[in-house]
Amino acid sequence: MEQAQIAQSGFSNSRFTGRNFNGRRGGRGGCFGCGGASHHLTHDASNLITANDYTGPDQLFIANGSAHYTCLVGAMARAGHLEQAERVALTMPYKPDAAVWRALLSACAFHGEADKAWSMARRVLELEPLDDSAYVIVANVLSAAGRWDDVAELRKMLRDRRVKKQGGRSWIEVQGKVHVFAAGDWKHERSAEIYRKLEEIMGEIEKLGYVPIWDELLHNVEEEKRKEALWHHSEKLAVAFGMLCGSAPPGKPLRIVKNLRICKDCHEAKYMTRILEREIIVRDVNRYHRFVDGNCTCRDIW
Known part of the structure; x- marks a missing residue:
């Protein structure tokens, strides 16, 4: 990430490699932060940035790759830095895909931010209108907030778009x-x-x-x-x-x-x-x- 983008995001400059945020190797071909970050997440996310020159054995994917940014955005958002995470998503050198917005949506749900979850869900659905998981996540947040009219609107949207919610098994x-x-x-x-x-x-x-x-x-x-x-x-x-x-x-x-x-x-x-x-x-x-x-x-x- 360029220095200007670092400043815009509000996060300090440090090395971000293919390891996860606590030094252990991440799983599933990426960093651990998207799904398994620990209670040190806030501190770790505040010190993450991609490293252009890293070529060591612990690198799990190409530095500065879009998946790298998805992990970074997810870590920031999970740590509660939702505005900064969205800013990184909008200023990174790659066009944000559904995975980026889905990471933000999940974090908004985790923090109970109903309005922001709605906004992130719309971004996901613009790219993947048949993604039933986005509907479910935002519906959970809205129902938790007692916004039943919005939940009803969401269900109508599901019907109108003929999205089939996958049954849990x-x-x-x-x-x-x-x-x-x-x-x-x-x-x-x-x-x-x-x-x-x-x-x-x-x-x-x-x-x-x-x-x-x-x-x-x-x-x-x-x-x-x-x-x-x-x-x-x-x-x-x-x-x-x-x-x-x-x-x-x-x-x-x-x-x-x-x-x-x-x-x-x-x-x-x-x-x-x-x-x-x-x-x-x-x-x-x-x-x-x-x-x-x-x-x-x-x-x-x-």
Whole structure:
């Protein structure tokens, strides 16, 4: 980035290489900051900048590449520097693609900035009008803010553009057979047992500090049905089934695959690992989440 752009963004000059922001190698062909930055993110993001002369063994992609800037923008935004991050996106030497605006959208959602999330969602949808994830993310932010009229407008936009929202699914393998779950699903032959086990687990984790995250509800759901709507997500059903049928030997982790980004409420149910006394690994569309003793390796930023 040129010095003028550095000054415009408000961030200091330092080396930014293919390593992640805490010196460890990043995964998935890029830097760690987009999905797995730690609690040091604010300090790290404030000192990032691309290095034109770096050619060492730790370089994971071409310096000054557009993916580099996406990581930088994502790190700044996650650290709460939303205005500076947007400024970098607008002044970088590459035309911002949907990935850049999606990183900003996700960060706006993380910080609960409804108006800015709307703005970033529009930028994403200008480039990828059929991106159902952008609709879902901004709908979550708007519903959390109680802006139900805006949520209704968003749903109308979905219908008018004929965007099909991908249904959430979770998979777990037991003795060579893959079992698939959807939210509120009663198709499994052991559904009654699964739901009883899930109710038992959720009741126990409430005692440990789990509090439902109502932001995940896209409808103005009646009070008595709100908890049920969250508790019966596919990830939780898969965990309950895994424990019910002994999908993994004692001491071994439960492994679940999710086709979408894990929702905040299912992530908050990380307390399950304490009462079940075992590790849970969830591979969602973005990254791996390794839940151990009530904590996740992503440190609640994903």
